[in-house]
Amino acid sequence: MSFEIAGIAILWTFLFGYLIVASIDFGAGFFSFYSILTGHENKIHNIIQRYLSPVWEVTNVFLIFFVVGLVGFYPDSAFFYGTALLVPGSLAIVLLAIRGVYYAYNTYGNHGKNSRIYLALYGATGLLIPAVFSTILAISEGGIIEQVGEKVFFRWREFLTNPYTWSVVLLALVSVLYISAMFLSYYAKRAGDEPAFGVLREYALLWSLPTIFASFLAFLQINKQNPAHFERMVDMSWMFIASFICFVIAVSLVWKEKYLGWCFIAVMLQFAFAWYGYGRSHLPYILYPYINIYDSFTNRTMGIALITAFSLGLLVLIPSLVLIMKLFLFDANYVRGNAGKKKG
Amino acid sequence: MSSLDPVLLSRILTGLTLFVHIIFASIGVGVPLMIALAEWRGLRTNDIHYTLLARRWARGFVITVAVGVVTGTSIGLQLSLLWPMFMRVAGQAIALPLFMETFAFFVEAIFLGIYLYTWDRFKKKYTHMLLLIPVALGSSASAIFITTVNSFMNQPQGFTLINGIMKDIDPIAAMLNPATPTKVSHVLASSYTLSAGVLAGIAAFSLLRGRDHVYYKKALKLTTVSALVFAISTVMIGDSSGKFLAKYQPEKLAAAEWHFKTMKEAPLVYGGILDENNEVKYAIEIPYALSILAGNRPDTEVKGLEEYPADLRPPLSIHYMFDLKVTTGVIILLIPVLYVLRRWLPGRKPYPKWLLLGIVLLGPLAMIAIELGWMFAEVGRQPWILRGYMKVSEAATTSTSVGWMLVLFILLYLVLCFSCIRVISKLFRNKEAEKELDSLGLEGGIVH
Numbered sequence: 001m002s003f004e005i006a007g008i009a010i011l012w013t014f015l016f017g018y019l020i021v022a023s024i025d026f027g028a029g030f031f032s033f034y035s036i037l038t039g040h041e042n043k044i045h046n047i048i049q050r051y052l053s054p055v056w057e058v059t060n061v062f063l064i065f066f067v068v069g070l071v072g073f074y075p076d077s078a079f080f081y082g083t084a085l086l087v088p089g090s091l092a093i094v095l096l097a098i099r100g101v102y103y104a105y106n107t108y109g110n111h112g113k114n115s116r117i118y119l120a121l122y123g124a125t126g127l128l129i130p131a132v133f134s135t136i137l138a139i140s141e142g143g144i145i146e147q148v149g150e151k152v153f154f155r156w157r158e159f160l161t162n163p164y165t166w167s168v169v170l171l172a173l174v175s176v177l178y179i180s181a182m183f184l185s186y187y188a189k190r191a192g193d194e195p196a197f198g199v200l201r202e203y204a205l206l207w208s209l210p211t212i213f214a215s216f217l218a219f220l221q222i223n224k225q226n227p228a229h230f231e232r233m234v235d236m237s238w239m240f241i242a243s244f245i246c247f248v249i250a251v252s253l254v255w256k257e258k259y260l261g262w263c264f265i266a267v268m269l270q271f272a273f274a275w276y277g278y279g280r281s282h283l284p285y286i287l288y289p290y291i292n293i294y295d296s297f298t299n300r301t302m303g304i305a306l307i308t309a310f311s312l313g314l315l316v317l318i319p320s321l322v323l324i325m326k327l328f329l330f331d332a333n334y335v336r337g338n339a340g341k342k343k344g
Numbered sequence: 345m346s347s348l349d350p351v352l353l354s355r356i357l358t359g360l361t362l363f364v365h366i367i368f369a370s371i372g373v374g375v376p377l378m379i380a381l382a383e384w385r386g387l388r389t390n391d392i393h394y395t396l397l398a399r400r401w402a403r404g405f406v407i408t409v410a411v412g413v414v415t416g417t418s419i420g421l422q423l424s425l426l427w428p429m430f431m432r433v434a435g436q437a438i439a440l441p442l443f444m445e446t447f448a449f450f451v452e453a454i455f456l457g458i459y460l461y462t463w464d465r466f467k468k469k470y471t472h473m474l475l476l477i478p479v480a481l482g483s484s485a486s487a488i489f490i491t492t493v494n495s496f497m498n499q500p501q502g503f504t505l506i507n508g509i510m511k512d513i514d515p516i517a518a519m520l521n522p523a524t525p526t527k528v529s530h531v532l533a534s535s536y537t538l539s540a541g542v543l544a545g546i547a548a549f550s551l552l553r554g555r556d557h558v559y560y561k562k563a564l565k566l567t568t569v570s571a572l573v574f575a576i577s578t579v580m581i582g583d584s585s586g587k588f589l590a591k592y593q594p595e596k597l598a599a600a601e602w603h604f605k606t607m608k609e610a611p612l613v614y615g616g617i618l619d620e621n622n623e624v625k626y627a628i629e630i631p632y633a634l635s636i637l638a639g640n641r642p643d644t645e646v647k648g649l650e651e652y653p654a655d656l657r658p659p660l661s662i663h664y665m666f667d668l669k670v671t672t673g674v675i676i677l678l679i680p681v682l683y684v685l686r687r688w689l690p691g692r693k694p695y696p697k698w699l700l701l702g703i704v705l706l707g708p709l710a711m712i713a714i715e716l717g718w719m720f721a722e723v724g725r726q727p728w729i730l731r732g733y734m735k736v737s738e739a740a741t742t743s744t745s746v747g748w749m750l751v752l753f754i755l756l757y758l759v760l761c762f763s764c765i766r767v768i769s770k771l772f773r774n775k776e777a778e779k780e781l782d783s784l785g786l787e788g789g790i791v792h
Contacts, residue, residue, distance in 0.1 A: 053461065055457055057410075058453045068439075068446050071424050071439065075431060075436055078431035078435060081424070083741050087743075090425065093417060093421055097756055098756075100414045100417075101414055101760055104407055105767045109771050299511070306439060306443055313450075316451055320450070320455065321454065324457060327462065328461070
């Protein structure tokens with residue numbers, strides 16, 4: 001594998017990690033708020049808090065990792081994306097900041113009393129952040145960032161009037177809710193919390209069909225936006241078919257209320273196939289037509305240094321991630337809310 | 345708004361983000377160490393007071409961490425959003441420590457999450473405390489990696505610049521540049537001082553309010569003595585920073601000292617004003633002191649600003665930042681010294697009011713010193729963003745929207761900081777240490 005491909009594969013994998021963990025977090029925020037409006041609060045709030053509290057900070061790191069890594073491996077992306085995305089990027093930072101900080105204030109500072117304003121903020125940012133981030137995927141297809149001479153411009157009109165932008169936003173929103181509901185159903189089942197499971201399972205089923213519908217819509221819109229990319233997607237259509245099969249498996253398992261661990265693995269595979277299929281067919285471009293992974297790759301020495309640092313970093317990171325998952329995800333006592341009592 | 349220069353606005357916005365972030369980052373670096381110290385003492389001496397101290401600190405700490413994380417995310421993205429040209433060029437040589445910082449941050453975040461939710465969860469008592477080691481290592485490593493980037497901006501090396509593109513890259517040499525040792529150690533030591541100072545201030549504040557439980561006295565002793573040790577090391581490292589500047593960045597030292605003519609036996613100028621002919625007035629001059637600061641001997645030759653063309657001189661206003669920072673640093677050192685000597689002082693009181701008041705001020709003073717020191721370091725680098733290679737004006741974004749983003753972030757940081765202070769003070773007011781001591785042992789877990 002060449003350095004150029006290794007670099008983008010690493011970044012894409014971490015972004016996939018972010019997609020999964022952040023979706024769970026974002027969707028949970030929305031469900032918390034939505035469940036209050038529909039009078040289900042007490043049923044699902046605890047289960048959401050128990051999962052989110054220890055891991056929320058880790059979620060943010062996946063994002064930072066991607067941004068810093070992207071600029072490290074492909075310094076040109078700082079120039080094009082950095083210049084063009086000042087406004088949307090800043091808005092995303094503000095939303096992330098409000099969400100992160102108020103989550104911490106509420107969880108650690110308030111002793112469990114949930115103010116409505118906080119929950120509304122938390123729910124709203126949970127939908128707005130993925131909407132903002134997803135538009136970068138639309139921008140990367142080209143036609144919105146434009147270089148004229150030495151300057152880089154962002155074409156707001158093209159951006160806002162482009163149906164592809166909106167199809168990606170729609171896909172992001174429904175995917176967030178679908179992934180989150182699927183995960184939380186699994187978590188509630190593990191916790192033996194049947195009322196919460198009932199509500200969350202309903203959400204999961206409710207958002208499953210819109211996910212597939214939005215995927216098809218986005219798929220078709222790529223054809224209009226960037227036909228060459230669409231053709232490459234068709235060439236590797238097996239990945240998208242595999243994704244669909246995983247979707248069917250996941251939905252039927254949650255429907256039957258069986259093997260929910262496998263069910264969530266199927267959800268992750270569903271998105272993994274689609275994510276890597278999309279990413280692979282997007283290559284060699286990071287931003288069409290200005291940044292491609294070969295011309296914009298950093299110098300060879302830095303490439304080797306970054307990949308070495310990454311490999312060493314994984315040696316520390318993977319055991320740490322396994323530990324946190326073991327303690328809060330797979331420890332039945334914790335999941336059921338019995339933590340605090342000494343183990344064994 | 346948009347008629348203002350994007351370069352200036354980008355500087356202000358970056359400065360603003362760092363102004364906020366640096367306080368929370370310093371707390372993030374230092375407080376885990378203090379928590380570990382308290383928990384370790386609690387375990388070793390079987391003293392529940394120290395254990396409770398660790399718990400209460402951890403509870404407040406996590407809130408500052410949240411602000412630190414989001415402001416850190418902010419500066420992480422703003423580097424590319426506001427300084428795209430800098431990242432495009434310098435990223436070729438300095439991407440490595442930025443990348444490694446994310447790993448350090450990862451480890452810190454993971455273990456902090458585990459630490460907060462596993463009080464009383466392990467059979468062996470020490471296991472929980474050991475979780476703080478990766479937290480403290482991770483946060484200190486973050487600070488080290490980020491500071492090497494800043495050092496690189498002051499002392500770039502490890503590349504050759506050919507037609508605006510960096511070639512012959514040596515990432516390790518870029519990281520380990522001449523500025524790295526003094527800068528990294530100064531940042532770490534001052535973060536530890538700040539953290540110990542803030543925690544000492546909290547204990548002193550409670551004692552001032554008339555709470556005289558032994559819990560607060562133990563807390564005061566642990567934190568103030570730590571603050572003393574850290575303050576001594578900060579001042580000593582500060583001295584070697586002076587020698588570093590004299591050798592590698594003489595224009596910064598010269599501007600800080602209003603030292604215009606290259607000479608031996610140079611005096612140190614403290615305070616004063618400059619008239620229109622750049623003559624120093626009303627200043628205190630300490631003979632030979634600048635030469636001694638620069639090279640430990642009165643006959644050390646110190647380069648003056650005359651050797652640099654006017655457009656490459658740092659702004660002369662950094663003189664005040666430098667003087668104020670040094671003054672604050674000395675006060676921060678003196679207060680804990682007085683605490684240690686208090687029983688020999690007139691009155692021989694164990695907790696004199698004026699001294700407690702001074703200790704309350706340690707935290708705020710350390711914050712002021714850190715802000716001033718950081719501004720001195722960055723403004724003193726002007727006009728360069730990459731000293732000798734790239735000017736700040738060549739590195740900024742060309743976007744015309746920076747002004748509005750500045751307004752947006754001012755609002756954001758105001759809201760974050762005010763609500764942070766409110767939440768933390770509410771947290772401790774609602775749960776007094778004495779009451780918690782009574783109920784300790786009956787409850788487990790820190791958040792319920």
